[in-house]
Amino acid sequence: MSPSLESRIELCHAPTPLEPMDRLGEWLGLAPGTLWVKREDCTGLAGGGNKARKLEYLCAEARAEGCDVLVTGGGRQSNHARSTAAAANRLGLGCTLVLAGTRPDHPTGNVLLDQLLGADLVWAGDLDYYGTEAAITEACDRLRAAGRRPYAVPVGGASPVGTLGYVRAGLELVAQLPDLDLAVVADGSGGTHSGLVAALGDHQRVLGVDVGTRPDLDDRVPEMARAAAALAGLPEPAGRVQIDHDRIGPGYGAPTPETRIALDAAARWEGLLLDPVYTGRAMAGLIRAAREGRIRSGQKVVYMHTGGTPALFAAGYAEWIETGAGSAGPPVR
Ligand SMILES: *Cc1c(COP(=O)(O)O)cnc(C)c1O
Numbered sequence: 001m002s003p004s005l006e007s008r009i010e011l012c013h014a015p016t017p018l019e020p021m022d023r024l025g026e027w028l029g030l031a032p033g034t035l036w037v038k039r040e041d042c043t044g045l046a047g048g049g050n051k052a053r054k055l056e057y058l059c060a061e062a063r064a065e066g067c068d069v070l071v072t073g074g075g076r077q078s079n080h081a082r083s084t085a086a087a088a089n090r091l092g093l094g095c096t097l098v099l100a101g102t103r104p105d106h107p108t109g110n111v112l113l114d115q116l117l118g119a120d121l122v123w124a125g126d127l128d129y130y131g132t133e134a135a136i137t138e139a140c141d142r143l144r145a146a147g148r149r150p151y152a153v154p155v156g157g158a159s160p161v162g163t164l165g166y167v168r169a170g171l172e173l174v175a176q177l178p179d180l181d182l183a184v185v186a187d188g189s190g191g192t193h194s195g196l197v198a199a200l201g202d203h204q205r206v207l208g209v210d211v212g213t214r215p216d217l218d219d220r221v222p223e224m225a226r227a228a229a230a231l232a233g234l235p236e237p238a239g240r241v242q243i244d245h246d247r248i249g250p251g252y253g254a255p256t257p258e259t260r261i262a263l264d265a266a267a268r269w270e271g272l273l274l275d276p277v278y279t280g281r282a283m284a285g286l287i288r289a290a291r292e293g294r295i296r297s298g299q300k301v302v303y304m305h306t307g308g309t310p311a312l313f314a315a316g317y318a319e320w321i322e323t324g325a326g327s328a329g330p331p332v333r
Helices: 022-027 051-064 079-091 109-116 129-145 160-176 191-200 217-232 257-270 279-291 309-313 318-322
Strands: 018-020 035-039 069-074 094-099 120-123 150-152 182-187 206-210 301-305
Touching: 022 035, 022 257, 035 160, 051 069, 051 079, 051 150, 051 160, 051 191, 069 079, 069 129, 079 094, 079 109, 079 309, 094 109, 094 129, 109 120, 109 309, 129 150, 160 191, 160 217, 182 191, 182 279, 191 206, 191 217, 206 217, 206 279, 257 279, 279 301
Parallel strands: 035 301, 069 094, 069 150, 094 120, 182 206, 182 301
Antiparallel strands: 018 035
16 A cells, blocks of 8 residues: 555644744735744754654654664754654664764764764765765665664655655645745755645745755656655646755855845844754745745745754854844844
């Protein structure tokens, strides 16, 4: 039997809240009641974030296949790796994480949490997106040779099964705000974007903001959206994929001036904490779309807060946050 919207193990606090952002909206020239934030940072699993949604479905498949260890990977500060380690613990499974880079002398942010959660960490050196996928496969082969039954979770949880998590979240969002025009979301692996498109039925209703991890988002997002819609029993999504590729700057995770403005604006207008890698770039994309008039007056827009707060505490960002604080937001009174 193929997986469906029912094939999940509950790991999330859901429905997550949908909150107004009228103060930020006013700064952007948007009418009251038109700008909202979907609090996917509040999914509850070991710090929350979007990966918990996908893991509900991925873990159900791992269980159905009789696996005893989850294997995944990502960048050093991967939120997905941390979330997978937490899910494994909830279900009594082992967890191996293949991380790009070398073992840090002083673990910070998500690496510290990976250690606290007790995952087996494999430091794999310089890896790009598909190099990480290959390293996950190799780790599974080693575990199988040692008599284990590994379940390979792709980078970002981005398989059609994992994407079902965001079909479910998208349906939840439509129930909260039926006349929503546009959701804005960070694109790493593209799974979150794809699931939302499948739920909302039209690529025109989702704007992805590329954070610079995956080279082939323009092909993979429509493909995963179609596959997830089919699994969920929904119609094939209409329209053409929308991705903003211009917010990457020097590369994945690199601080940029506009990300800094985005972090300040969210923090100072709304008391909302964003991270420099994903949610800050998505907000920079939203700010740009509003400033360039691509959001029409009265359109209802939902900013997807996909989590990532632990990355704020990763080595390297403290100085960037300390210097030049207050680049956007209300004047200090
Ligand atoms: C992984 C991640 C994303 C991107 O989600 P994808 O489904 O991989 O595109 C966005 N925000 C945060 C905080 C993430 O950890």
